[in-house]
Amino acid sequence: MITRRGMIGGAATAMASARRLKAANAPLDIVVIGGGIAGAAAASQLSAQGHQVVMLEARSRLGGRINTDRSFAMPIDLGASWIHGPSQANPLVALAAKAGLTTAVTPDDLVQVYAATGAPLPYSVVDPKEATYDRLTNRARSTAARTGRDMSFQQAMTAQQGTLFNDPVMRYFGAAWTEFDTGAPLDQLSALQGMEDEEFGGSDVIVTNGYDRLFQPLVNGYEIRMGSPVKAISQTESDITVEYPGGTITADAAVLTAPLGVLKAGSIQFSPGLASTKLAAINRVGFGTVNKVVLEFTRATWPAGMQYFGFCRAVGAAGRACYAMNVKRLRAHFKYLGCHIHSALSNWRIQRVGI
Missing domain, CATH: 3.90.660.10 (Polyamine Oxidase; Chain A, domain 2)
Incomplete structure (x- = not known):
């Protein structure tokens, strides 16, 4: 069976192979599609490696399923709330510590x-x-x-x-x-x-000061364009062109982290089309x-x-x-x-x- 995370991992790298001819080890121009945790992590790491990165996010906020409401007496997470299995093997633990997240066990x-x-x-x-x-x-x-x-x-x-x-x-x-x-x-x-969610050990903890803090270390060093829903991605042997309402971007590579619902709806047109295995995965994997x-x-x-x-x-x-x-x-x-x-x-x- 194809898991949702495995499928999205494959989709995230599906368009990342086209490159214009450049000197060995030269920085690449990369467009990251989607400003959720996957897109932000990818953009942050690529930027830290010296690549020129532009992130396109369809909505007016970053975070994807991480969505914190700060209008109450304390931050309330409308999306992701817990860290499941907060052992040292869980990559979120180090990221949460770096971002200054505070947590509490919910027995x-x-x-x-x-x-x-x-x-x-x-x-x-x-x-x-x-x-x-x-x-x-x-x-x-x-x-x-x-x-x-x-x-x-x-x-x-x-x-x-x-x-x-x-x-x-x-x-x-x-x-x-x-x-x-x-x-x-x-x-x-x-x-x-x-x-x-039971891959890692430890008692589950809830974030008490807002999961949105997780993004603060991940949104520096590259350009972010909000309100930019991607409409089409075209790939040739030499480059990738990404179309959105604000124009087009031509890059050496693209990292696609769009939500599963966007892929299911066919909101992004691919040229050439996605492989049949990826289309089958998109159709099969569900979300509630x-x-x-x-x-x-x-x-x-x-x-x-x-x-x-x-x-x-x-x-x-x-x-x-x-x-x-x-x-x-x-x-x-x-x-x-x-x-x-x-x-x-x-x-x-x-x-x-x-x-």
């Missing part, structure tokens, strides 16, 4: 789960079911890895226990643990490749939607020491506001509600609500 065991009636469920009920869900999850993944036979995560789980998700607590675990964590519904998530709702209060009326509050939902609504995260435990006077919204609701308008 998964500090959670109170509530029934659909609003009644708190005792740990004597929740804990055994948590152990069962964890055991079935590990078995589903190990079976898929051993056999190489892929199926949806939901199929892999119900193959072991057919009525598993008839239990509202199990539906909660599926929504809060798996769907929210991966941004994908259980029936679309790969049992073989669906949990890529996670929406976060932020509520700010003048005083806390909930247990300040509790990290999470989980909510059991009816069949078909398991992912709607499946849990809340208490940020007051990290900083005062704040509560942060995170929820997985199914794709049917992904086009809801986001509005600011005063309470």
